[in-house]
Amino acid sequence: MSGVLSRYDQGPFFCEIMGRSGTPAAEHTAAIRERLAQLDLDALQRRSEDAERELYNLGITFTVYSDKDAIDRILPFDVIPRILSREDWAHLEAGVIQRVTTINLFLADVYGPQHALKDGIVPAELVLGNSNFQEAMIGVKVAHGAYANICGIDVVRDDAGKFMVLEDNARTPSGVSYVLENRNMMLRAFPDLTTDISIRPVDNYGPKLQEAMVEIAPTEVADPQVVLLSPGTYNSAYFEHIFLAREMGVPLVEGRDLVVENDRVYMKTTGGLERVHTIYRRLNDDFLDPEVFRPDSTLGVPGLMRALRAGNVAIANSVGTGVADDKAVYAYMPRLIKYYLQQEPILDNVQTFICREQEALSYTLDNLDKLVVKPVAESGGYGITVGPKASKEELEVCRANLLKDPSNYISQPTIQLSVCPTLVEGEVEPRHVDLRPFAITGKSTWVLPGGLTRVALRRGSLVVNSSQGGGSKDTWVLG
């Protein structure tokens, strides 16, 4: 083969374009491989640089809190797409819908009759003692039982090409803006690569989201006013907030733009106060309402919970959804799927050891160098110890943390994540990827075809988080 893949070697990993190691290249990517063969590295490099400059000029950026000089940084964009076959996608889509359905049933149960706790499916103290469990939500009615209206389910693929759920994101998952912008970028930068290949479109995400926000609004309203609530311009995901507000055609508000009177929510406009019916919030629970949560927070809206409890406003995602995406609760998800749906999980979990359980803790301590140890309360890849890559000192720190507070940790075997050809420093090399499909739930659940593929740009690295030097790729679902 000539062109940019001529020197590509996927190693022992499953490759998202070539398929399983040691087998002939995957059939469904033949047309794309042929086109990549017609591109040379210099041309690819040039177009890649153009694309990144465009991203920067367009301000498609995120903020890195630890680097105060880099308020705006782009998520590095890799120009070689990740490709999912129609069959793979059908499987993933069904699995994500099953998972999200379970998450919502679980949340309705937890804030309602608590059957699963009483039946011993999940340890009650794991749920009720969880910092993400919000007592203020007990007994609150939520339209269609849709608590987690926007879900991002992180999946990975092992060396056999099998998909597994790595993590559920049921609070305010980020990244969907990159899915849409990456596609725009791809269509502009590589018309020759994309023409006449049937790729499922992603640009109906905004309308679908808007539709769900209307579906969950208080029922007496004919034409509900939807807003997007952002913490403001200095939030790391501010670009995404802008993007979503624009795609939905709704105002992007901050807490200071909203006010609650008589348990109803209003926004401050040039003509005075105007009623708000649905809030897509991109603010954590803690900051939403100083009357109920952190009293020192000025980002939220005093009285918002009163309005929610009175049924005068819908909040997406609803408050307290974090209890379902907790890394400890995650371990019980396969059992919860069987419990609520009487079905086998379509997507398996990655094997997970819950260190609060003595046996799991001993196993974890004995196999630290083979396991990934994760704190259950952190997100964004912080605090993770990747055993096989860690130094002796790092393992000792990890051991001490585990012994000090075992219930704060889970551990998992390291998965040989699948790879995708990636342009790195003028050469196309395999880099590990994961995938975050996005599901929207109103009356029913819809999954955006594809999702965010994050790629670990450092050779051999398994960490794909944007805050840890990851990039992203366009994700094509073949139609």
Place this chain on the structure above:
Amino acid sequence: MARLLARFAEDMFWLARNMERAENLARILDVNETFSRDARGSQNWLSIVHLHADNERFFAKYQAATANNVIHFYLLDPENPSSIYSCLKASRDNARTLRPLISTELWTQLNMFYSWIRTLTPADVNRADLARVCNKIKEGCQSHTGILEGTLYRDEGWYFYQLGKLIERADQGTRMLDIKYHMLLPATTEVGSPLDVSQWNALLRSAAGYHAYRRVQPRGMSPTSVAGFLIFNNAFPRSLAVCIASIDEIVVRLRQRYGLRAGNRTLEILDGMRGTLANRSIEMVLGGGLHEFLDWVQVQLIAVTDDFGRSFFGHAPSPEQAQVA
């Protein structure tokens, strides 16, 4: 369709003001370098400091109003909140907030414009290159204006942008006239001398009004006629009369089109200003004291801006506004 958020209305207003300021400042620096030389060929850079009432801040940092100091202070100094750099940074911050409302083109141009000015070093703006840099700034501001004209959706936000632009224009124009008039007013013996003419020439160019003025006054150039042109001309886009009339028109249309009930105080003030302008000649103004007149204009503009704050931007709302719409 939801009404415009009060905060966004204010950001639109300030986006316009900040861009207008940056453009104006670039024009002043450029003109000062090129046209305002005295008999010995040196320029008075201190007048720019006076113009912006920056004496205290400037001399806290610099010993003397040399060309390099003044240029740096007004072009690149991030510590000077009214430097071109600071104006563009503030504009970009406004635009960043407004991104849900403005076009991608508008944002991208501002983003790139700001990225460019961030890369400038003092060496890039030395006097030999000043004209080139100022031109590039003016071009950037005018591209902004053009993109805005061509792409910004004409809703409430657009009206608030226009208000910001016009208020800033009226403010800058009258300030410049106030300072320059006194600085440039020559001893009687020099009236009509080449030097005198070139100074007034510079003032007109700072307001981008030289050629328009020439069409109105093909012969000669007197302080009275230049001041009259900048205050009363009803066709020159930067004259006080045009700015005030346009502000009035826009507030009226804003109220009509969007059913806004506030803004009465603004209309009263504008009525007063229009009446004053209609009933006076430049000779009457000069007779009563130009400085006093311009001072009155400034006070009125501040009152209008304050009323916008209360009426539309949600600053300490009146009981009438607090009623639920």
